[in-house]
Amino acid sequence: MKAGGLARAIVFEYVRRSSDIRDDDTINRMDVWAGYKWNNFDWTIEGIYKKADKYDLYDGGKDNYEYNFRTAYIIDQWSPFVEVGNVSVNSNSDERQTRFRVGIGYTF
Helix, strand or coil: CCCCEEEEEEEEEEEEECCCCCCCEEEEEEEEEEEEEECCEEEEEEEEEEEECCCCCECCECEEEEEEEEEEECECCEEEEEEEEEEECCCCCCCEEEEEEEEEEECC
16 A cells, blocks of 8 residues: 655746737736645645736636646556636636546656
8 A cells, every 4th residue: 555645836937928919918827736645546636826917817807716626546657637626707707617627647
């Protein structure tokens, strides 16, 4: 039986959005992760905060956030996963929706 482990990380990112129909915008983004591994299972929760310089991102404001919960099963370098997240619908309302993702990760 493999031992469990707890992991965490904070990442800051600067994103530039370019468009032909409006001026460029920059977004500062911070990602925070916490995860736990036990045997071949891997659970991760992720929070993302974004702040734009020019254009609205969520509910008429320049701030936005989302969060995700992922469960993965590690098989050698492969890790199939299921993820459930909460994301904004558009930049002018406070509506949010649940997002489901299914995928396969590969570590090399």
